[in-house]
Amino acid sequence: MRFPESWLREWVATELDTEALSERLTLLGLEVDSVEPVAPPFSGVVVGRIEAVEPHPEADKLRVCRVEDGSGETHQVVCGAPNAAVDLHAPFARVGAVLPDGTKIRAAELRGVESSGMLCSAVELGAGEAADGLWDLGDDAPVGADLRAHAELDASIFEIDLTPNRGDCLSLRGLARELAAATGESISAPSPEPVPAELEDRFPVTLSAPAACPRYAGRVIRGVDPQAASPRWLRRRLEQSGVRPIQPLVDITNLVMLELGQPMHAFDLAKLTGGIDVRMGRPDEDIDLLDERRVTVDGETLVIADERGPVALAGIMGGSRTAVSEDTVDVFLESACFLPHAMAGRARRYATHTDSSHRFERGVDPELAPVAIERATALIQSICGGRAGPVEDRVDREHLPQRPTIELRAERLRRLLGYAPEADEVGAMLERLGLTVEPTAAGWRAEVPSWRFDLAIEADLIEEVARLYGYNRAPRTHPRQAVRIAAQPETRRAVDSVRDGLVERGWHEAVTYSFVDAEIQGAIDPDTDALALANPLSSDMGVMRTSIWPGLLQTAVHNLNRQQERVRLFEIGKRFRPDSDGGLSQTDGVAGLAVGPWWPEQWSAPAREVDFFDVKGDIEALLAPVGHERFRFVAAAHPALHPGQSARIERDGLQVGWIGTLHPRLQEWFDLARAPVLFEIDLDPLLDQPLAAFRPVSKYPGIRRDLAIIVDEQVTSESVLASVREAAPAELRNAFVFDVYRGKGIDSGRKSLALGLILQGLSRTLTDSEVDDASNDVLAHLRSTHGATLRE
Structure with a gap:
């Protein structure tokens, strides 16, 4: 506001x-x-008066004005405003004046005519949002007065x-x-006194929808002056409140709305037929609104209607058929109580939002309607004249909002706030808010005033006490016991380290719903019975996920369909799986999906699709801080993964996750042109890291020995390296596979693995014989465990 x-x-x-x-x-x-x-800052602008107006000799749309500015001289100004007229008082920017936009006024020549200064509109001075011409300051504006002071622009x-x-x-x-x-100050409010009726004229009102409109007050006013103009104080007050002045009757109803909070409407009485009926809309009824739109109302919209049909959307906007105009002489004033439940969403339904609908949607005091009628009547008679009839106040007490009585307990007040003001102070605060308060043995009993729709329960009154007492005055208290911070083991790393590790390697975090489509869930994890929701939000969110993959797959499809060819997504979240006791087990996991080119498009590397081993490399980097040697990738089948491109991830022999390429059946189901690579690992094993320990660095040179062994095709390089570490001495620093060969010279079903061994002593340089002995021990162990032979 x-x-x-x-x-x-x-x-x-x-x-x-x-x-x-x-x-x-x-x-x-x-x-x-x-x-x-x-208005924003400007200088050098005073009240000017136009003494004479002549047409411009070279331009039909320009005029040459003689302007008095109180200095004893007149100034010639070329002006294009359509309302420039003799004796008009308007803002005059003298030569040297600076406007809000930084423009400095200089003497100039416009189409051959000299111009010294500028006549301004309200928009040019930042004092209005729209203008049809020069700012009319009124005949009482003193010529030569500083405009900022006269128009109170510094307010x-x-x-x-x-x-x-x-x-x-x-x-x-x-x-x-x-x-x-x-x-604690008193209110010096204008208290509208009843305006005595000078006429017996009434306009009949019927409340056909009292559940939506339990009160409707109206009044006939005849003989208003159609030539009357809104006084300067009224226009200024509306402009400063962000409301555009239109016409005296409309301006007065807007002022009463801003002043009292009661939206009002003025109908041209001569254009109304029969009587007013406050009812719900009927099928195929149309109304032409004041904003020049025609809308069709429905049966859920409250309308104000006469015998010919709707004349206004209740509480939203009036119709153009009965609008007041410059010819209006007789007026019917409306002031009603439209309840919030009947107004909620109605304005948006008709693609509009008005000051009236904004207020009615939040609640307007039901006792205010006749008060506003009296206030508006007094203003109309003082500005436009006219004689008023009696106020027609139709009330359905059964449907008026009830004023609740709330019990406030002193003990509850202290318990919720942690403090409580003195009892007399609490009662006084509530009374200052307009509540009728009565002390009780437990505290207070308060009757809520008609304008407070938000007070219904005891907690509401407690909030009012805290608010009025002052949130900044609430006492500071310390906990009654020491705060104990639970010890965190050094072997437990933060979840953020997992998240950061993936982000550093180019992955993007996603957050998907824990509720997934039952069909997708069954296709990805058919061996697990997912928990079905009793009241799902929608059919595609019917079960709790047992894997994070469904959400990632749907997200990937969404991105691929929008020309995002390279997708790297991961999510850390919960899975919901049945346990052995018939309950539900919630476990944390981290899952990822990669599809598209492995590298962003570039000149230095050939384009290729991401594959199983690319993702496996990222997982190994993720496992490095917790001890990569404790994890193994074991070839195995999973229902959602390609049979020949999937592996079970184990830690110390226990399954902790899966990695693999999406099964062709699911790739076709999701309509994916490329098969993504997926992984999912339990989160706990990624957080349990070994305690950091010092390891000395050798100052002696390392020695490398290469071995080429032949093993059966099904023997994995991982198992070979594990055997190497078992047989090698403590001086082994690293062991790795640097070549795999199949072909000429190697029997069918066999393959050659080239191993690199790095040995290094801490206290001395190792001798060749020691390194040879270590190599022989490794070879012997490989021969016994894997049937390996040395390649000649």
Whole structure:
């Protein structure tokens, strides 16, 4: 909500300065988004009066004006504004003036005519969002007066961001109530006195939908002056509140809405037929709205109708058929209570949002309708004249919102807040908020005022006490017992280290739902019964996942369908699997998916698709901090993986995960042009790392021995290296396979592995005989364990 600071100070005469006022409102929960002047800085602009207007000799759309600026001289100004006229008081920027956009006014020649200065619109001075011409300052504006001082352009404008539950503060009256309650000041509010009826004229009103509109007040006013204009104070107040002045009757209803919080509407009485019926819309009913749109209402929309059909969307926007105009003489004023449940979402349904719908959706005081009628009537008569009839106030008490009575317990107040003000102070605070308070043995009994829709339970009153007492005044207390931080084992690394390790290797983290499609889940893990949800959000989120792969596969498909050819995704999350006791076991895991080129497109390396061993290399890097030698990749079959390109990941002989290429059946099912490589590992084994220990660095040279052995085709290099480590002496520093050969000279079903052994002593240089002995021991062990022979 936007309003000038001076307007709020008219309601509450607080001594707080602008900064303190902003802070106090924010601490009350009425967050101040900004405090800005009415217009941005400019200089050298005064009130000018046009003495004469002549057509420009060389341009039909330009005029030559003689402008008086209070200096005793007149200035010739070329102006293109359509409303430039004799005796118009408008802003005049003298030569040397600086406008908000930084433009410096200089004497110039426009189409052969000299121009000294500039006549300005409100938009050019930053004091308005739209303008049809020069800013009309009114005949009472003193010529030569500084414009900023005269138009109060240095006044502060507050912009407040209200939470949806505080619809009562969408008015100056509501804000004043809050500020007065916080400061203890009194409210100097305009109290509308009933305007006596001078006519007996009534316009009949029927409430056909009391559950949506339990109260509707209306009043006939005849003989208003159609030539009346909104006074300068009214236009200025609306402009400073972000509302564009239109016409006196409309401006008055807008002012009452800003002032009291009650949206209103003025109908041209001569255009209404029969009577007003507040009812739900009927099939195929159309209405032409004030914004020049025609909409078709439905049976869930509340409308204001006469005998000919809808004349307004209730609480949203009026219709053009019955709108007031410059010819309006007789008016029917409307002030109603439309309940929030009937208004919620209705404005969005018709692709609109108005100040009225914004307020009704959040709740408007049901007791305010007749008060607003009286206030608007008084303003209309003072500005436009006219004679008023009696107020027609239709009320269905059964459907009016009830004012709840809430019990507040002192013990509960102290327990929830951790502190409690004195009992008398609590009662006084609630009374300042408008509640009717009665002390009880346990605390207080409070009756909620009609304008507080957000107060319903005891906790709401406790929040009000804390808010009014001041969040910044809450006492600081220390815990009654020492905080103990649980010891973290040094052998446990953080989950973030796993995440960082994958990110450093070019993988991107994804977060997918734990609920997956039952069909996809069954295809990927057919041997496990997934837990079905009793009330799933949708059919494709019907079971709890037993693997992280379903979500990653769907995410990969989504990206591939959007021309993302290179996809590297991983996720750390929970799997939900049945346990042996018939319950549900939740285990953490890390899973990944890679598809597309292994390297981003570049000139220095040939393009190739990611394969099993690329992903295996990344996993080995992930396993390195926890001891890669404890893990093994064992060829095995998995229902979701390619039969010849999958492996079980084991740690100390126990299965901890899987890696492999997606099964061709699933590749076809997901309509993937390329088969992704997947992995999934239990998270715990990746976090259990060995304790760091010092290992001396040898200053003596290492010695390398290469062995070429022939083994059966099914013997894996991993098992060969494990046997090498078993037989080698403590001086072995590294063992690796650097070549595999099949072909000429090697029997069918056999292969040649070339092994590299690095040996290095800590206290001396190893001799050739010691290295030869170690090589022979390794070869003998390989011969006994794998039937290996030395290749000649």
